[in-house]
Amino acid sequence: MSTNVRVRFAPSPTGFLHIGSLRAVLFDYLIAKTLNGQLILRIEDTDRKRQVAGAVEGLINILAWAGLKFDEGPQAGGPFGPYIQSERMEIYKEQAEIILKKGAAYRCFCAAERLTEMREQQQAEKKPPFYDRLCRELSQAEIKKKIKDGQPFVIRQKMPLTGEVMVHDELRGSIKFMAASLEDQILIKSDGMPTYQFASVVDDHLMQISHVLRGEEWLSSFPKNFLLYQSFGWQPPKFIHLPLTLNKDGGKLSKRQGDVAVEDYKNKGYLPEALLNFCVLQGWHPSASVKAPKEKTDEILSLAEMIEYFDYKDMGISPAIFDAEKLDYFNGYYIRQMSLEKLAELGRPFMRENLKLTRDRRKQSDDYIKKAIGLEQERLKKLSDLGELTEFFFNDELNYEPELLIWKNLEAKQVKENLRIIYGLLEKIADRDWLKENIEKDMIDYLKTNELKAGDYLWPMRAALTGRAASPGPFEVAQVLGKEESLKRIKMAVKKL
């Protein structure tokens, strides 16, 4: 038997990648990497009703954006393909015949209406909905006749009527189920497509998957899956059931509560590093014995560091609530760490609206945009904050109330006078000396020699330059704005008072 570690991520292409799925692939990836195994991408598209055009490409793209590479899959190829379930119909058909022959499954001709009716009645009687196994004991002759008559059928798994089924989860240990509570679940639908319950077991075996990581929502079908492996005579892989990610109210994280699609986060300017760092901490933490270097907090983890410290045995089993504020912290942290070149490149798309606010060529230059972004870098939680935060750099017609210029309890005319003085000082600085260091030096020297209070001058100056209550400092803003624009804005402020 092969001891090769093979882990698969098996999403169904619903049109977007759920943030919870991103966490799942990350753990798949980490298990594969830390155990020297392969990571396989398999597309589970056996539900015809839920087909979404372009979803597979979208999935592959966003996974690539996240930086997680697959060793095998629809794109990478590999010896166990095809990796898209809808292209594996022959395999399922063949395996269904086998399981039928083994007597571990049977054809069920019950009409959907009968089943619905039965279920409703059972619920009305407060009994658990449960297939009554009407077709389980059909004779060969009856089956033949129904097939000949063209009656549609599904194939159901035959569950033991009595006894217990013991399954083992790598994190939770052994879990016991009463066989009598297990429904004869459908393996093959009447359209010939396999259900997840059949396809995943068949594929995991055929693709030689060693570790199955899946959501906790699959725990209740675990014994049925285990039984299917037994019926086939296959050795089941190791199973790890990942606790669910919950929303703030404690429910399953769903679209209604806000963004759940990784694409949404990407569009808002969240970085893959931040998303991954956030996700990995939901259900895992570096064990105490492998503490990260102390100059960093041990929760800031690059993908490489995760691989270094990860051990799936350290994974937790209690559900975690999605804390968007912590995600923001990570994102802000990674933005601050980023080089200005990279940030300017990634931030550029978020500047589009601002560029429309100016007719000044210089303000539309890459260099100017980059400098504006640079001054707001430490204030960003996400890239999409850039538009609002840098707006004043571009806007030719700053619009603000005159009161904004007034520092504490100064008189308006005093502020006006101070701004005139500032104007005079700035005017004297030569164009080629227009650097924040020089501007600052001239201003501070003046204030010191005349024993003036910094706030009385610097607040009005900054407010005049930015039109905002909160912004980067006046000297650096002045430098980026340039001498001409800075003087223009101060003159305008004087006029306002």
Add this chain to the structure above:
RNA sequence: GGCCCCUUCGUCUAAUGGUUAGGACACCAGGUUUUCAUCCUGUAAACAGGAGUUCGAUUCUCCUAGGGGCUACCA
């Protein structure tokens, strides 16, 4: 309703049969500072409840409560 899973600060979590129960985010306070942000320092904040085992339980066992999942010809 039935079956199954889970339970440490508000949130993510660490550790331990005997500790001042640790860290991170958020919060609050202070420092740096013209503002905001960054950065630094500090405060406050948790073992769900009950019973048992034990010299001793947050830690082990059981019960209760609470939360969650499943209960489809969806995954």
